[in-house]
Amino acid sequence: MLGLATINDSVLDLIGNTPMVDVSNLSPHRDVRILAKLESQNPFGSVKDRIAKNMIEDAEKSGRLHPGQTILEPSSGNTGIALAAIARLKGYPIKILLPSNVSIERRQMLEVFGAEIILTPGEEGSNGAVRRAHELAAEHPEWCFIYQYGNDANPRAHYEGTGPEIWRDCPDITHFVAGLGTSGTLMGTGRFLKERNPDIKIVAIEPPQGERVEGLRSLADGYIPPVFDEWNGAELLDRKRVVRPRESIEWTRRLVAECGVFAGLSAGAALAGAVKVATELAAAGESGTIVFIVSDGGWKYLSTGAYTDDLDAAAASAEQVIYF
Ligand SMILES: Cc1ncc(COP(=O)(O)O)c(C=O)c1O
Known part of the structure; x- marks a missing residue:
């Protein structure tokens, strides 16, 4: 049977309204759900x-x-x-x-x-x-x-889009996890979710100082994006989790191998952070629903060998190529 279909006027109308998928098979405990928001489904491929x-x-x-x-x-x-x-x-x-x-x-x-x-x-x-x-x-x-x-229109896109979509699709969210680059995703989505429920924890994923995970930056490296200060980032973020390039690659590989989600390396970093949070919740005997962002698909990273090379070689080459 045919479902309802929509004809869009422009490809620009296809931006946003991205789907979420349950990847709780990667969670260390069955009381902690992990959900991926697939920004890779946007028409030009990313958040x-x-x-x-x-x-x-x-x-x-x-x-x-x-x-x-x-x-x-x-x-x-x-x-x-x-x-x-x-x-x-x-x-x-x-x-x-x-x-x-x-x-x-x-x-x-x-x-x-x-x-x-x-x-x-x-x-x-x-x-x-x-x-x-x-x-x-x-x-x-x-x-x-x-x-x-x-540019204020950066976090605002998330305050008006990403945040409301997550709240609509998953009002029982307890933790929001995303990588930090310009900080727009965390500031806009985080502020919207906190306004709905101040108990939701906002968790930023950063590479260690001086190391590189594509798309992400360490605030400890010295550059604080103006967007972060203007949206009161220091107050908005509840936690920071540091994820190494090698862990990002490991979790990017598990995401595609065990869930079929073919994602870029910052998604692996965010997932690694989500699993750390899930492990802490489970150890404290708590349940939770963690939503993390898949910022882009894996296509643009194929030449780096991140998915197929020996893990040590892939981790070494990930640190040499600049993605951000
Ligand atoms: C692949 C990827 N992941 C994550 C981010 C971080 O997002 P934001 O700039 O909203 O902090 C970026 C941003 O440049 C990116 O390109």
Whole structure:
């Protein structure tokens, strides 16, 4: 029998309303449920579709972005891809600053969506791309610098989308777990959930200082995104769990092998953190429902060998490639 189908006017209407799937078979205790929210199901492949759409539409509404104007953004990953896709649809030229050592699939995706790529030195990492973007923005005030780290429309996309969706689908949530990059996901979703139920715990996943898990950053490395301070991150976050690159790969592999969810490495990091929380709850004799974010799918990481190489080799190469 045919189900109800919807015809959408634009691919942009497909952003958000992502599904959740129960992966409690990975939980250390049957009284603690673990649910994955699949942001990988967004049309351009990641959680960043939400913020890219919101930041562009916000700039249009405020008059900061007008027809034909060039968009500028430093991004080695998902934000650049989503911005490039939406910019092309809406007819804006776009320049993305990219560290030279990102995985090849990221460059290819930006090319697919017609972005102009400006390479910055690989050894300077994502901070180097951000610095160069600030310089270029100062030299070219006629361009629209989106700047996801300091753009309020980033956390707002989660406050208005991700948070309400989780609350609608899972009102018995006890813990929300997500990786921290710009902090937009944790700030927007976390604030919404806390307003509904202040007992919900908000847990940030960070790599150890100086180590790299794609998409994530350690606040201890010294850069605090303005979004984090403006949304009162220090108060909003209940806990931080540190996850090493090797653990991220291990849990990314278990997620696909035991649940069929083919995810990027920050999802493995978030899942590793969710399992740590579940273990602590079980040890205290408590039950719970933990929701974690699958920020993107695994496609863009295939060339790194993260899924198939020997684990030690994969962990070593994950630390060499810049994803953020
Ligand atoms: C794959 C991936 N995971 C997680 C994050 C972190 O999300 P947020 O920037 O909302 O903190 C990012 C952000 O860049 C990402 O690309």
